[in-house]
Amino acid sequence: MKKGNSNELEQSAFFRWLWRQLTSMRIALILLLLLAxxxxxxxxxxxxxxxxxRVQSFLTENPGVGKFLDxxxxxxxxxxxxxxxxxxxxxxxxxxxxxxxxxVHLKESFAAPTLVPRYLNKMSHYQKISDTNLTLLEKNxxxxxxxxxxxxxxLSAEKGYLRETxxxxxxxxxxxxxxxxxxxxxxxxxxxxxxxxxxxxxxxPTSYDNLSFGRFQNENSLPSFKLTINEFRAKYxxxxxxxxxxxxxxxxxxxxxxxxxxxxxNQPLTxxxxxxxxxxxxxxxxxxVKDKAGKEIFNGAVNFLPQDANLTSIGxxxxxxxxxxxxxxxxxxxxxxxxxxxxxxxxxxxxxxxRLLISVWQGDLGMNTGVPQSVYRINTSQMQQIGLKALSVNxxxxxxxxxxxxxxxxPWVNLQIVNDPGKSLALIGAILATIGLLMSLFIRQRRIWxxxxxxxxEIAGLSKNEIPGLAEEISELINQSNLSSANLSKNRKLRRx
Amino acid sequence: MSDxxxxxxxxxxxxxxxxxxxxxxxxxxFSVAWQKKSESRTSNFANGQMVLGFVLLTAGVVLRGVSxxxxxxxxxxxxxxxxxxxxxxxxLFANFKYKLxxxxxxxxxxxxxxxxxxxxxxxxxxxxxxxxxxxxxLVIHVSAAIISGGVFLLANTIAATYLILDKYERTSGRPDWxxxxxxxxxxxxxxxxxxxxxxxxxxxxxxxGAIWAEAAWGRYWGWDPKETWAFITWVAYAAYLHAxxxxxxxxxxxAWLCLLAGSTFLFNxxxxxxxxxGKHTYSGL
Ligand code: HEM
Numbered sequence: 033m034k035k036g037n038s039n040e041l042e043q044s045a046f047f048r049w050l051w052r053q054l055t056s057m058r059i060a061l062i063l064l065l066l067l068a069x070x071x072x073x074x075x076x077x078x079x080x081x082x083x084x085x086r087v088q089s090f091l092t093e094n095p096g097v098g099k100f101l102d103x104x105x106x107x108x109x110x111x112x113x114x115x116x117x118x119x120x121x122x123x124x125x126x127x128x129x130x131x132x133x134x135x136v137h138l139k140e141s142f143a144a145p146t147l148v149p150r151y152l153n154k155m156s157h158y159q160k161i162s163d164t165n166l167t168l169l170e171k172n173x174x175x176x177x178x179x180x181x182x183x184x185x186x187l188s189a190e191k192g193y194l195r196e197t198x199x200x201x202x203x204x205x206x207x208x209x210x211x212x213x214x215x216x217x218x219x220x221x222x223x224x225x226x227x228x229x230x231x232x233x234x235x236x237p238t239s240y241d242n243l244s245f246g247r248f249q250n251e252n253s254l255p256s257f258k259l260t261i262n263e264f265r266a267k268y269x270x271x272x273x274x275x276x277x278x279x280x281x282x283x284x285x286x287x288x289x290x291x292x293x294x295x296x297x298n299q300p301l302t303x304x305x306x307x308x309x310x311x312x313x314x315x316x317x318x319x320x321v322k323d324k325a326g327k328e329i330f331n332g333a334v335n336f337l338p339q340d341a342n343l344t345s346i347g348x349x350x351x352x353x354x355x356x357x358x359x360x361x362x363x364x365x366x367x368x369x370x371x372x373x374x375x376x377x378x379x380x381x382x383x384x385x386x387r388l389l390i391s392v393w394q395g396d397l398g399m400n401t402g403v404p405q406s407v408y409r410i411n412t413s414q415m416q417q418i419g420l421k422a423l424s425v426n427x428x429x430x431x432x433x434x435x436x437x438x439x440x441x442x443p444w445v446n447l448q449i450v451n452d453p454g455k456s457l458a459l460i461g462a463i464l465a466t467i468g469l470l471m472s473l474f475i476r477q478r479r480i481w482x483x484x485x486x487x488x489x490e491i492a493g494l495s496k497n498e499i500p501g502l503a504e505e506i507s508e509l510i511n512q513s514n515l516s517s518a519n520l521s522k523n524r525k526l527r528r529x
Numbered sequence: 530m531s532d533x534x535x536x537x538x539x540x541x542x543x544x545x546x547x548x549x550x551x552x553x554x555x556x557x558x559f560s561v562a563w564q565k566k567s568e569s570r571t572s573n574f575a576n577g578q579m580v581l582g583f584v585l586l587t588a589g590v591v592l593r594g595v596s597x598x599x600x601x602x603x604x605x606x607x608x609x610x611x612x613x614x615x616x617x618x619x620x621l622f623a624n625f626k627y628k629l630x631x632x633x634x635x636x637x638x639x640x641x642x643x644x645x646x647x648x649x650x651x652x653x654x655x656x657x658x659x660x661x662x663x664x665x666x667l668v669i670h671v672s673a674a675i676i677s678g679g680v681f682l683l684a685n686t687i688a689a690t691y692l693i694l695d696k697y698e699r700t701s702g703r704p705d706w707x708x709x710x711x712x713x714x715x716x717x718x719x720x721x722x723x724x725x726x727x728x729x730x731x732x733x734x735x736x737x738g739a740i741w742a743e744a745a746w747g748r749y750w751g752w753d754p755k756e757t758w759a760f761i762t763w764v765a766y767a768a769y770l771h772a773x774x775x776x777x778x779x780x781x782x783x784a785w786l787c788l789l790a791g792s793t794f795l796f797n798x799x800x801x802x803x804x805x806x807g808k809h810t811y812s813g814l
Contacts, residue, residue, distance in 0.1 A: 057775040064768040068761045068793070075754040082751065110752050213750075222747075298666075298744045309747040450747045458749065462736045469729045497774055498718065 054121065055128035063122040070118050074109035077101065081108060123210055130203045137196050144181035145190035148481045155481070155492035157506050162488040168513045169482055169489075176509075178480065185484035192478055195496065198471020201464055208461035215454030220246045221253065222450045228316050228333050228442045233259040235449070255304055255451075258285040262292070264443045266313060268381050273342060275381070280310050280445055295447075305453050312446040314338045314345055317364045317388050320437040321351055329353055329434070333442045336364045337408045344378040348410045349390075350397055354434065357397045359410040363389040364441070368422075376422065388438040392419035392431045478502050480509070535596035540648075542589030543610060546582045547644050553578035554637040561634055561706050572630040579624075579633065582640075583617045590614050602671045608798070609647035613640050615679030623683060627719060631710045635686045666741035673734035674759075678794060680727040681762075684720050685791035688784040691716040695781055717780050720787055721773050728766050735759050758797035765790035 053059055078086035087107045091098040105112030152158055170187055173180055178189035223243035225233060233239055235258070237251050245253070260283040267276040280295040286303065295301045301308040316333040323329055329351060336347030349360040367380035368387040376389055395415030419431040423438040477496040482489055491510070495502040556575035590611050594601035601607045620636045623629055695713060697703050703710075710716075738759065743749040750756060769786045772778040778786070 057771065061768055061771050061776050064764055064771060068764040068768065071757050071761050071764075074752055075757040079752065082753070298741075300744065300747065307747065309745075311747070448747045452748070455743065455749065459740070462739070466729060466733055466736065469732055473725050473729060 051128065054125050057129075060122070060125050060129065063118060063125060066118050067122060070115050071109070073106050077106050077109070079107060079109065081111070119210075123207060126203055127207065130200060133196075134200050134204075137193075137200060141193055141197075145179055145188045145479065147181070148183055148186040148188045148483060149492075152481055152483055152490045152492040155494060157491075157493040157503055159491050159506070159510070160485070160488060161491065161510065165513060166482065166484065166489065169509065172509055172512050173480065187482050189480045189482075190478070192475050192496070195472055195475040195477040198468045198473075198475060200468070202468030202472055205461045205464035205468060208464065209458055212454035212458035212461055215457065216246070216452040217454075218246045218248045220450070220452045220454070221249050222448070222452075224311075224446060224448055226335055226444050226446050227259075227261050228335070228444045229261050229264055230442070231261050233261070233447075235259075240449075255306055256286070257303055259283070259308070260285070261445070264313065264445050266381070266443070270380075273380060278310060278313065305455070306449060306451045309448040309450065310445060311448045312338075314444050314446075315343060315364055315366060315383070316442045316444045317347070317362070317386075317438060318440045318442060319349060319360075319388070320439050321349075321358075321434060322437075323354060323434045333444075335407070335444050336362070340378075341381065342367070342378040343381045347408050348406075349436075350399070350410065352397055352399055356394050357399075357415075358431075358434070359393045359397050359412070359415060360390045360436065361393060361410050361412065362391070365389070383441060386425060386441060388423045390419075390421055390423065390429070390436065391417060392421075392436075394418045394433070476501060478505070480506065532596045532598075535592045539589045539592035539596060542585050542592065543644065543648065546585035546589060547641060547648075549578050549582040549585060550637050550640050550644070553582060553633065554641060557630075557633040557637055561631065572633065575633055576624065576630065579617065579621060579637070583614070583621060586610065586614050586617065586644075600668050600671070602667075602675070604651075604653050606647050606651040606653050608671075608675070609643055609651055611675050612678055612798075613643040613647070615675045616640060616643070616682050617679075619676070619679040619683045623719075623723070629719075632683075632686060632690070635690065636683070639682065639686065666737055666744065670734055670737035670741050673730055673737060677727045677731040677734055678798070680723055681731075681791050681794050684723040684727075685788055687716055687720045687723070688787040688791070691720065691784045692781065692788075695784075713780065717783065720784065724766060724769060724787065724790075728770060731763060731766065735763055755797065758793060758800075762790060762793045762797060765793050 078090055080087050090107075091102065101107065105114065109115055149155060166185075166187065170180060170182070173187075173189045176191070178191045179193075181188045221244065223240040225240050225242075227233055235254050235256060237243055237254065245251075261280065262283060263279075263281040265277075265279045265281075267278075268274065269276050278297050282293050282295065282301075284291050284293045284301070284303070293301050295308060295310045297310055300310075314336060315338075316335045318333045319330070320328065321330040330349075330353070334347055334349050336345035338345045343366050345364045345366075347362050347364065349362055351358040351360075363376065365376055365378040365387045366382060367378050367384040369377055369379035371377060376387065393410065393412050393415040395412075398411050398414055418433075419429070421429040421431075423429060423436075425438060425440060428435050428437040476499045478493060478499075480491065480493045480502075482491050491506060493502050493506055553575045556571050556578060560569050560571040560575060590601050590607075593607060593610070597603065602611050616636070617640055620629075620632060624632065690710065691713060694703060694707055694710060694716070697707065698713065711719075738756070739749040742751070742756070765786075769783065769790050772786055773783050
């Protein structure tokens with residue numbers, strides 16, 4: 033019985049000790065430094081959340097070390113257990129540290145300043161003055177909007193309470209930002225889609241090429257709207273081929289109304305809490321494929337993948353409906369050029385002199401094997417090459433069992449569709465944090481004490497965080513209060529000794 | 530004035546400012562080595578050269594912007610010359626306010642090194658920005674970041690001076706040339722005041738960057754290497770402020786922490802811009 037009690041006591045003492053440690057400034061400092069160090073690996077190793085392909089190739093190149101690092105979470109640092117542990121501990125420490133301070137501060141805000149210390153000569157900015165006009169001093173302090181506590185033959189004055197308020201706002205708004213980030217992760221979604229001009233996009237999961245939901249989101253949480261792509265324009269600088277401007281014009285159908293909208297690189301389209309961003313662009317050559325009898329087998333645009341800044345693009349035109357199947361391994365050059373080493377390439381990103389280079393393969397495209405295939409590549413291991421050609425616009429090529437005609441091209445755009453409901457809260461938190469920080473670093477909190485002694489008064493002050501300016505303020509106060517400062521220098525000397 | 534002319538004049542102005550900074554460097558070195566008073570004629574003259582250098586450099590930076598029809602921070606070369614300008618401005622301001630002639634020597638060396646690297650290794654002909662960089666938030670974000678960087682570097686210079694003098698004082702005492710540099714406590718406090726002054730600005734720079742990233746890339750934070758290191762710098766300076774304010778670190782330990790935080794900023798600038806990958810390498814859309 034007795035034993036159990038003391039165990040409990042020990043336990044609660046232990047937890048109290050642990051809590052005191054956790055909320056101590058030393059631990060807060062260590063956790064802050066740890067957080068900085070723990071962020072580093074994420075900038076060195078490729079991260080799954082940003083570039084899964086590079087993570088995969090790192091793992092194949094360094095199988096041993098890679099597996100080890102993977103188990104420790106080095107390829108998803110910011111979602112790893114140890115990173116989360118550090119910031120969660122830091123935030124627990126923060127709340128544990130700041131909430132009690134907030135309560136104290138609240139009380140202090142309505143209370144009179146602290147008592148005058150017993151021995152002023154131990155405090156900084158200490159001076160002795162041979163005059164005794166306390167009333168005038170008090171009046172001047174009030175005029176400077178000091179808060180004052182009157183004691184018998186002494187007074188205590190304080191100013192700058194908002195500094196602590198700012199400090200508390202700053203720390204608590206960091207918690208707000210953390211909550212906002214969590215909201216985005218739990219209630220948000222993010223997806224990608226590639227669209228050609230003329231395409232209609234209906235906001236349902238099947239329309240996306242790629243879509244991920246937050247933990248508490250599902251198919252039904254997508255807002256309903258429809259987007260029709262009308263036109264995409266890219267402008268380039270002829271001097272250095274760099275992009276100058278991108279503009280996407282579209283029609284937005286929502287709640288029965290239809291509006292024409294524009295999307296630019298830094299100007300996403302906003303639909304409620306959903307935003308649509310223009311992320312990438314490329315070309316889709318249009319081809320017409322006929323069989324030997326002249327029957328149309330395929331007619332349409334095929335999206336190609338850009339390989340360089342001049343939009344030299346590669347792609348695969350797959351015709352599974354011919355027997356045996358046909359595949360065209362192709363490149364599209366918006367402005368064709370030749371180089372003895374590289375072969376055909378594009379020398380300008382706009383379409384000025386387009387070519388479609390095709391290599392025709394016959395055999396099994398392997399589309400029914402169940403293995404997912406890239407839409408930009410063809411696995412030619414079960415095929416044989418039966419032709420090779422560079423086509424200009426409206427030029428046809430007869431590859432023996434049919435013809436292909438390069439009839440034109442369309443641009444495609446990659447749209448990123450993001451819903452992050454925590455975003456505005458994060459912004460509010462960030463603004464509050466900045467305001468709080470400014471308040472806490474630039475408002476000067478200081479105290480001044482005055483005490484009557486034999487033949488005069490003593491005066492001393494304290495400035496939080498050693499912010500300079502209090503000495504000047506006290507001298508000014510003395511001057512304004514018509515106190516003689518004749519013996520001031522003598523006193524200073526006295527203090528030094 | 531055509532764009533090309535503006536770009537050429539910008540280069541001339543930057544070369545001239547380097548000549549002036551070199552002169553200032555020699556004057557500071559002379560006054561530190563041979564003169565007893567801090568406010569000597571030589572150091573006043575050197576300060577005048579610093580002001581002239583700052584004016585020339587500013588004109589060079591502005592003309593660079595004029596030639597490209599945008600703010601002059603689209604690539605590493607432009608970041609460097611603008612950064613050197615901010616650093617010089619931070620020094621002139623701090624010198625005006627706190628009388629820091631002795632700092633002129635390390636500051637002029639640092640400016641010359643930055644400009645030298647810029648014109649030899651980083652130079653790019655003037656050209657407009659890729660679309661993702663064209664935003665008001667870029668102007669706000671980068672100007673806040675560059676000013677913060679200038680003050681961080683100044684704080685680092687002071688922290689380094691602190692550590693060197695501290696070493697002397699603990700062994701053989703200050704050598705003659707260092708006698709006029711203020712007391713260690715003054716340096717310590719100055720370093721803290723500078724960091725406390727720019728920390729909110731750096732916070733704001735990071736937030737402005739996040740707002741811009743949200744508009745350009747669809748997320749306000751993505752742990753891109755550049756963002757990660759900006760975060761590390763922020764946390765490191767927060768740790769410095771905590772160490773000074775609440776744990777009561779002063780002097781040597783605080784100076785080391787300040788140097789560490791400042792190096793994360795430099796590291797971000799050099800490593801991530803030159804070797805890093807990610808969206809901040811400005812490859813465009
Ligand atoms: C997310 C991590 C944190 C960051 C970024 C941070 C940042 C800062 C900054 C920049 C200051 C200086 C502002 C000022 O002078 O008032 C500060 C002050 C302060 N911090 Fe933190 N902090 C963090 C966590 C914590 C934690 C965990 C605690 C408590 C254990 C804490 C307690 C304090 C206190 C008491 C001050 C005021 C010091 C004073 O003015 O006397 N902070 N913090």
